Amino acid sequence: AVVSTQSTWGQSAGMLPLLLISLVGTCLGVYVPGTPGADWTTEELVVVKAKLFSTFRYGETGPQALRLGFHDCLKYLDGTGGCDGCLNWHNVGSRIPDSGWVQCADQNVNITDNNGLSAIVEKLERIYTSTNQPWNSPSLKQSLRDSGKSRADLWAYSRGRQG
Numbered sequence: 001a002v003v004s005t006q007s008t009w010g011q012s013a014g015m016l017p018l019l020l021i022s023l024v025g026t027c028l029g030v031y032v033p034g035t036p037g038a039d040w041t042t043e044e045l046v047v048v049k050a051k052l053f054s055t056f057r058y059g060e061t062g063p064q065a066l067r068l069g070f071h072d073c074l075k076y077l078d079g080t081g082g083c084d085g086c087l088n089w090h091n092v093g094s095r096i097p098d099s100g101w102v103q104c105a106d107q108n109v110n111i112t113d114n115n116g117l118s119a120i121v122e123k124l125e126r127i128y129t130s131t132n133q134p135w136n137s138p139s140l141k142q143s144l145r146d147s148g149k150s151r152a153d154l155w156a157y158s159r160g161r162q163g
Contacts (some may be wrong), residue, residue: 029148033085037150044147045157047138051127052158054137064120069159071114072152085151091115120158128154 031037040048056062073083091113126133128151131140140147144154 029142029146031145031148031150035150037153038148040149040153044140044144044149047140048127048144048154048157051134051137054134055123055127061120061123064117065124065155065158066160068114068117068120068124069155071112071117072155074112083152083156085153085155087114087117087121089114092118124154124158125151 029038052065056065068087072085072087075082092115094115123134128144128149131143145151
């Protein structure tokens, strides 16, 4: 009997680029955006916890990390996204005049921006992409990005969500 693979190939040909990206990411270990992150080792969890402690010990980045974790998990207007390690940079770094206290009677705008999150995003990005940041913390053998971890997982871990 002759088995035709033409119809199967035609259906799966569109998946070939995704398969190749996935294989390259798996072979190299570098995180591929849009895919689940690699599992964390106990050593990575402990070292990153020390890095986060060092980062949060001074300054006000702990509350920013908590806020970042929630803002990252908001869905996009089209209903997609959420907890994906991506952030809308509209208004980030803008100085908005203080309009005083918002009253409960004020209309809810139903949208938010991520102003005030740039400092924590930049600090977490240094932890994500390097092995020795911050300087006063233990080093990783390989950066989280290069070992296949997702940025979203780091952001969730930084806000205290574990497991």
